[in-house]
Amino acid sequence: MWSPRLALGAALLPLALLVMRDVPAPPEREAADSAPPPGAPRPAIVSRADWRADESMVRERARYTGPASAVFVHHTGHPNGYDCDDVPDMLRALEVEHIKGEGWDDIGYNFVVDRCGTIYEGRAGGIGRPVYGAHTKGFNRDSVGVAALGTYGEGVEVPRALIEGIARIAAWKLRPGADPLGKVRLVSTNDESRYDKGEAATFHVVSGHRDSHQTDCPGQALYDLLPVIREETARLRRS
Template sequence: MTWTPRVASTLKAATVHHTAGSNSYAAADVPGILRGIYRYHAVTLGWGDIGYNALVDKYGRIWEGRAGGLAQPVVGAHAGGFNTYTFGVSMLGNYDVVPTTPAMINSVSSIIGWKLGLHNVDPYGSAVLTSGGTNKYAAGTAVRLPAIFAHRDTKSTACPGKYGVAKMGEIRARAFGYDMAESYVRALYQDMMGRGADATGLRNWTTLLSGEPVAARSRRASRTARNTAGW
């Protein structure tokens, strides 16, 4: 891959998508599905890489999409006209035809809560984004959107499906809970131990305090995901 990631100055919001593909996949099928998405986005559409910043399968596993580091505000290609300053998370499957799974929603919420927390964005807040041009908002239009919004909020599309849209309130609530728990853990480390939180301790204590099973928060870093998928 010769494409060079673009990094925005900050992050203002997160966008929830679905891939609109099959829902009948097994856990072992996911790397192959990701390879297919990569080829379609990077080669067929010419986007250079997967358009989404992260993808979540129905088992609750999180996979990095667009390369460049999950901790950076890498500009994706997931919400045409609203890619800059947003973090795109896509649920693997078609959630206009079947309900989402609890594990999936837990993981979508947690990675969004974590990502927004890095940039001090309130999951219940809002952001003003300038449209680059969609079939819903003309280029140059300033649009106020929830800090966590569905793709269909910026474009005439069903994405992330009626069952995905029905979970937006829960995603915001869970993301807020994760964000608050992480802030509390950071403060405790500083107050009680006189140092910042290490990555493992921060992740595990935040997970426990936010009420999620640790396994549900298994993240696939860029190298792990890409090696598994054979990229």
């Protein structure tokens, strides 16, 4: 489900449908069978100030949740042939579309990773803080939304640098003791996900958007590589 209105230059850039308001509810967690690896150090992240986000457009102050027990991987729906030097411009256009075009409070994703592996701060509130995102309706509490900049449907080659970038941010943001190779049980806070409000659902600690919603996101090619991202995330936390 993508918005047709975002334009970068002459191209229309489809966007993932995000829902910005999600009532928090305490999640239930399921321990992984194996011993969880420790956390990983913070990777290099381009801040909102550095990509020149327009903070005057943000409609509400950030809210916060608990440490991340899950990571949900998305793709943004942009064309894949972009120059990585143009990503700040793309993010500013994304901000305009989400806030002024869709009427949302801010960018929904907590982080965005480009095809060169660069990690960008998405939603405002503090890179190191557990910002309550708007990326995975019903499961935004105690989770992080990471979006791959591009469209990664079936047959599309996913850059290795992108995979590594997603793994780096996941390894850092997951709470201490979370096992990237394990599973977690969360409780839905919204009937519009695959699960009714109040229903418990079990996810991989590193999951795709489609695991919770009727959507193709994050695209078949990227979804098929989630096991690789989990392994790389676990390796980073062990090392």
